[in-house]
Amino acid sequence: MLAILAPIIVFGLVIFVHELGHFIAAKLTGVYAPRFSIGFGPALWRHRRGETEYVLAALPLGGYVRMASRHDAETAFIEGGGEGEGEALKPGQPGYDPEAMLPFGPKPVPESRWFESKSLAARLFIMIAGVTMNILLAFVVLTVLALTYGEPVIGTRVVGAVHPLATAPALAQLQPGDTILAVNGTPVRTWSEIAERIDAAGAGTLTLRTNRGELSMPVGTPGAPTTAQVIGAVDFFIAPVIGDVLPGSPARRAGLAVGDTIVTIDNRPVQSWSQLQERVTPSAGTDLPFQVRRGGRLVSMTIRPESTSQKDPATGTMRAVGKIGAAAADPTTRQPIGVGDAIVAGARGTWVTAGKIVGTVRGLLTREVSVRQLGGPIAITRASVAAAQSGLESLFFLIALLSVNVAVLNLLPIPILDGGQILLNVAESVKGSPFSARTRENILRFGLVAILLIFVMSTFNDVVMGFRDLVAKLFG
Structure with missing residues (x-):
């Protein structure tokens, strides 16, 4: 059951915390927030409490907090409905409240409750709050994991x-x-x-x-x-024992399995994981005969490492290396630690994770990392199920990892993301006046297209990996 619910838990918790940050900040600064939605599209469930309607929508690939804004019309095409008079409930309709502000009643929203009426500092506070909550979630999760399971x-x-x-x-x-x-x-x-x-x-x-x-x-x-x-x-030293095999990888297609011990590669003995890397790294595109020990018997297979660009740790230059898509068994043990050390471990883990994600983004921009390595919602779903099957520790570690991902990626200067909105508001402040409605709408549409392209590309990668796995299972 946990494996089935895992994708909902992972997606839902990370998105909920992010939007909760925006929502709390909006409330603290006095911005009218009539809708708090997890997901986009048609509402599966909605409930109004106070001046806010809480919505669970059909597409759980994001979420939003709707705030009163003079630019409501420009964002309506993304979020599915505005808060203007055209969207207001009419007397007799379900949910209509004669004492409420738009869209639940007839009263107009005071300009003092608009997002734009607040100072630049208050607006930046609202926009950065979601990212902050994601970082906080990751820190809390990693701290609790360290305290519960010990330090690796x-x-x-x-x-x-x-x-x-x-x-x-x-x-x-x-x-x-x-x-x-x-x-x-x-x-x-x-x-x-x-x-x-x-x-x-x-x-x-x-x-x-x-x-x-x-x-x-x-x-x-x-x-x-x-x-x-x-x-x-x-x-x-790491023993040449397989701890994980990536979906769609050469190792998965060849039949390499978790728990296999590598005995020989290319008819030469392998006694450590470093020796495995020495054989595989220079052999991109070359068929390598592997012999592994599995359950007391020897199994033979042929794996062709895929060429991947990687930075040489000694020279710092990019080079093509062979990868089979397998990881070693975890060589760490657990050592109990106190609360103070757990807090330090949680902070360090959050910082290191964020640094790696920033490095990956930089690598994508400089082409040091291939776009083929991007994973989308299908990959996250598969990872969630696999993590849940491995236990609660793996599941919550994935939540922390995804939460930091959401935080870092939301700071990218793409218009519909937090980073893009921060840049847009700062630009308007420097300019001394807001951009026209047409300009803002065009900027938002550009951002939407950029996000859709990333979504399509990552989903395509997911489908290709899934297809490769299916072919490997059917035809070996």
């Missing part, structure tokens, strides 16, 4: 792979299979502690003691790598 800890101290850094030749002394025992003289017990100690080194000398000896290198100084670059250049 990477328990190993064994090096899985070392990526060369031109600015750190001493790093070449570190070899796969080495065990890091101390960082700058401080003993470490987990990879999480190793990363924390390296990061805390700041500028100066970084010393790593391993089971084979000791190496030192300058960090954080001119000509030397940053501590973040050092952390990124050294991978911890």
Whole structure:
């Protein structure tokens, strides 16, 4: 049952919280808000309380808070009805209230209750409130998850792979299979502690003691790598066990399954996830024979990695690499933490997630990330169902992830999104007068077309991935 309801829970909660932010801010600033809607199109359920009508609409792909505005006619074509006199209820119609303002009664909306009558600061407060609530939702969810399930800890101290850094030749002394025992003289017990100690080194000398000896290198100084670059250049050991297979990926089409242990690739033994990456990365478009252990028996299959553009961690340049669309089994364990640490973990998780989404958007704009990787409502639905099947932790983590996505993407300067509306209001304030009704309508239509194009593109990607999965199941 949870899997069936998961998409509604995920979509509904994230959208509800976003629109609730706008609604609360509108109420606090005295803007008349006659409608609070989750979804667009025909109403499936509606209920009026006070001066606001609450609506659950047929298309749960968004939502809106309708506010009194002199530009009501320009937005009516998007939201499905205005609040002007032409849309007002008439005496005898269900819901008509002779003491209410439009559209529920005959009384006009005072200009002081219009959105435009408020100061620029108040308008910006209303428009940024939805994004703020989404960030707050993600922070609260991640904090509660950290407090309930503990903080993820990477328990190993064994090096899985070392990526060369031109600015750190001493790093070449570190070899796969080495065990890091101390960082700058401080003993470490987990990879999480190793990363924390390296990061805390700041500028100066970084010393790593391993089971084979000791190496030192300058960090954080001119000509030397940053501590973040050092952390990124050294991978911890991960067993070559499959933890996830992406829908529509080469791995899924070939029959690779969660729990499979990779034994050989191209007839060469594989003992770590880093070795798997070393075999797959340079083999885009090439058939690779895989042998995996599944339930005590060996299974053979052929996988052709797909070419994907990716930034080289050592040089920073873009290059084509092979990807099979599979992820390693989670190597982390859980460590109980207190309330204070959970709050820090929630804030850090929210910040890191937002940074990754911003990076993805930047990658799409610079073509470092392919538009084929965009997922739409079908992908979110499938992810919701899969997360619900994995348990409540996965489901709520997806809610936090999607909430941050909504926050970041809503800040894009596309007219019908919050970022576009903020830009439009600031532009009018600088101009000293509002844009004409025709100009605003054209701007909104442009924004609507842009959103529809993104929606169509992401949905097309979803359908293609689903079709590939279906073909793989039918024909192997």
